[in-house]
Amino acid sequence: xxxxxxxxxxxxxxxxxxxxxxxxxxxxxxxxxxxxxxxxxxxxxxxxxxxxxxxxxxxxxxxxxxxx
Numbered sequence: 001x002x003x004x005x006x007x008x009x010x011x012x013x014x015x016x017x018x019x020x021x022x023x024x025x026x027x028x029x030x031x032x033x034x035x036x037x038x039x040x041x042x043x044x045x046x047x048x049x050x051x052x053x054x055x056x057x058x059x060x061x062x063x064x065x066x067x068x
Contacts, residue, residue, distance in 0.1 A: 007028050012021040051059075061068035 008025055010023040011019045012023065014020050057066065060066040
C-alpha cells in the first residue's frame with residue numbers, strides 16, 4: 001500500500017473547499033506511471049501459459065541470447 005504521507009502531495013481546492021487536483025513531485029509521478037505500465041503489461045499477458053525455467057534457458061541458448 002502506498003503511504004500518502006511520504007508522497008509529499010499538495011492538493012488544490014475549489015472555492016467550496018473540495019479537493020479537485022493534486023500536485024506531486026515529478027519522480028513520484030514517473031514511478032507511478034512505471035507501475036501502471038507494469039500492471040498493464042501483466043494484465044495483457046495474464047492468459048499466456050507459463051514455461052519452466054529450464055525451458056526458458058534452453059530457448060535463450062537456442063536463440064543465441066545465452067552462451068550454450
